[in-house]
Amino acid sequence: MTVQQAAGRIGEAPAGSIGTVVRDVVPVADGVVAIELVPDGGGPLPAWEPGAHIDLLLGPDLVRQYSLCGDPDDPRSWWIAVLLRPDGGGGSRRVHALRPGDRVPVRGPRNAFRLHPAPHYVFVAGGIGITPIRPMVAAAVRAGAGWTLHYGGRSRTTMAFAGELARYGAQVRLHPEDEHGPLDPDAVVAGAPPGALVYCCGPAGLIDAMTATTAGTAGTAGTTAGTLHVERFTAAPAADPAADAAFDVECRASGITVRVPPGVSVLDALEEAGGVIVNSSCRDGVCGTCETGVLAGDPDHRDTVLDDAERAAGEVMMVCVSRSIGPRLVLDI
Incomplete structure (x- = not known):
């Protein structure tokens, strides 16, 4: 089966979805590609804010959610970045097979990880969890807020957008595990200034550790230092x-x-x-x-x-x- 044949089956946009076309596919780290989607037929795409995600309708029973990681002020295209998971459910393999010209129906955007106003932000990303954090950093810069980013990964070559983010200097702290060991949630939270909001996205282990470290401080915008907002890749443990x-x-x-x-x-x-x-x-x-x-x-x-x-x-x-x-x-x- 060719990619075009597969995309042809993807490409029928069901009711309630948006027709998009792949314009560009860019490798951004080992095993990670960034995909640019543009409207199928022209016109602007729906507006979104940092933290938003879209559903890619990759097949009749294959729907996957991916964070938007581009520029919210650009209505002409959406960017997502996807890590290939060979042993996953097939969504990442289908995305990595996409090529320019392929059509992909999309639902959304929706935002359950909204960036609230604050004088200072502490952003924490693990691996592909950088995707929703990237536009948040840009929004903090535009707002003139203080911020720091702690970004962990297995190695520098696996960390998408690491080179781009490094231009911010000391505000970005890269934690490649093969060089410095794992990211330390206790140190991250201890360094958060008063009034800071903490935004974390990444593997379950990182989010669980951040949640334990900030226990007792969770709440809404404008509360105590260390207030934690998270976005998970996977579900929380199921109840009995x-x-x-x-x-x-x-x-x-x-x-x-x-x-x-x-x-x-x-x-x-x-x-x-x-x-x-x-x-x-x-x-x-x-x-x-x-x-x-x-x-x-x-x-x-x-x-x-x-x-x-x-x-x-x-x-x-x-x-x-x-x-x-x-x-x-x-x-x-």
């Missing part, structure tokens, strides 16, 4: 299904009520028992595609998208993983 209780979900707009049994997600129950289709992608509580408004009830949040303030407000939930604390939820769907 044996501990789940059944509950009812009233779909106010659809006029139906669905019973959600233990071990079954709200998303699946809505689709299978009620015929209510919710847009979804990861089904792991990572991407934010299935965010649904909550009109009544207390959600049991199990996603990695919402921050503490959003969870406390209880106005939305990710129906692919989150459940109900009480016997009934009323959703705006």
Whole structure:
């Protein structure tokens, strides 16, 4: 099968998606390519802000989320950077096979990793986690905010955009593990000035370590030094299904009520028992595609998208993983 044949099957843009065309493919590190996407047929692309991601519809059952890492002020193109994972689910292999001229339907952009205003930022990136952080750095520079970037990777050759970022001098601290050992979360947080917000993206181990180090300081913009915002590549550890209780979900707009049994997600129950289709992608509580408004009830949040303030407000939930604390939820769907 040729790349063009594969892309031809990718290229049909379903309802609700945006047709894009690959304009450029650029190697930016060992095993990492940057892909430039432009509108299929011309016109501007939807606006986005640092931290946003898009869904690439790479096949009938192959949807993957990638952070936008280019310039938010350029409506003519989107850039993503993707690490090849030979033992992964196939998304990165399909992306690495793309060539200029291939058509790729896209959904989004959406942003669950928004950059809040602050006098100072501490950015922490591990490996390909640099992708959402790159435009955040540029935004901090434009805003005149103070900032530092701690960027870790296996080696310099595996760290995308490392050479470009080095132009910022001492504000960028590269931590190639083969030269200096792993990035130290304790040192990163200890050096954060008062009022700083910490933004971290990378492997689960790095995010777990940063979360443990900043325990007790998480919150919303403008709170204590060390406030942590994270974006994960993978889902948080799943809760024990044996501990789940059944509950009812009233779909106010659809006029139906669905019973959600233990071990079954709200998303699946809505689709299978009620015929209510919710847009979804990861089904792991990572991407934010299935965010649904909550009109009544207390959600049991199990996603990695919402921050503490959003969870406390209880106005939305990710129906692919989150459940109900009480016997009934009323959703705006």
